[in-house]
Amino acid sequence: MTSSILNADLHCHSVVSDGTLTPEQLAARAKANGVELWALTDHDEVGGQDRALAAAHANGMKYLTGTEISVTFANKTVHIVGLGFDAHDEQLQTGLHRTRGGRSERAQEMSDGLAKVGIHGAFDGALKYAGNHKLISRTHFARFLVETGVCQDTNEVFRRFLTEGNPGFVPHRWASLKDAVQWIVQAKGMAVIAHPARYGFTPNEEFALFTEFKNHGGQGVEVVTGSHTPAEYVTYADMAKEFDLFASRGSDFHSPLESRIDLGTLPWLPGQLTPVWEALADRVQ
Incomplete structure (x- = not known):
C-alpha cells in the first residue's frame, strides 16, 4: 500500500464531533465511493475510533486511527490531524479531554x-x-x-x-502546537498539518508554523484536501518537499449537504511525494 495512486481518505468527521453521519454511515459511503484506506478524524475526540475500525473492516477497507486537534498558533486556530496512533493511549485521551474543556x-x-x-x-x-x-x-x-x-x-x-468581528464569534484558547504534536507522536502516531491554505497566514507565519511543527516531531501535511484548489495542491506539494514531510489526502467531509467534496472523490496525490500511508504501513489495520 505504498502508491500515491491509492484512494485513501484520511480526514472526515462523524456525529461524534461535528459531522452529520455516524461512523458506520461514513464507512459505507466511503466504500461506495471506492475508498481503500480510511480514517475518521473527529475534532479533539477518539470516541468513535473502535466503531470506525469495525465499520471499515465490515466494508472491506483498511483503516488508520485518526483525530483532528485544535491548536492556537499566531493567534489563529490551526488543526493538526493525528493518524495511526494508539487510540487508547491515556496521555492522548487526557490531552484531548483538556482541549475539549470550555x-x-x-x-x-x-x-x-x-x-x-x-x-x-x-x-x-x-x-x-x-x-x-x-x-x-x-x-x-x-x-x-x-x-x-x-x-x-x-x-x-x-x-x-x-467569524471574528461578528456577533456570534467567541475566541477559544486551544492546545499548543507542541502539546498536540507530542500527544500524537508519543501515542505512536503521525502528526499532519491539516488544510494549511485555510489559515490565511503570511509567508513568514506559514514558514514559522511548518518550522515549529517539524521541530516538535510533526511529519506530514495535507496536500490534497477538500478546501484546497489545484494551485494549492502544487503549493503544498512544494512545501512537503521543502520540509521533507509526508503527504496526506483527505476530503474533510462533514455532511452530504454541506461539504465541498465527497468522501473518496479527491484527485490523486502528486506522484513525486511520499504518502503518509507508506510511513504508517505498520499501523494500517
Missing part, C-alpha cells in the same frame, strides 16, 4: 452574542445538532441558523455571524 462555556457566550442581535434560543438549537454535547461547535450553530431561516446555508452563517 466548549460549552464558549457556546453559551456565542448564544448570548447572537441574542443581542435578535437571534434567540441558539444554544439549545445548536445542541440539537450536536451528537456529542461536549463538542458543541460553530458548525452546530450554523445548522440551527439555516434551519430557522436566518441564513440560506452554513457558509452565509459563518460569513455574517461566526
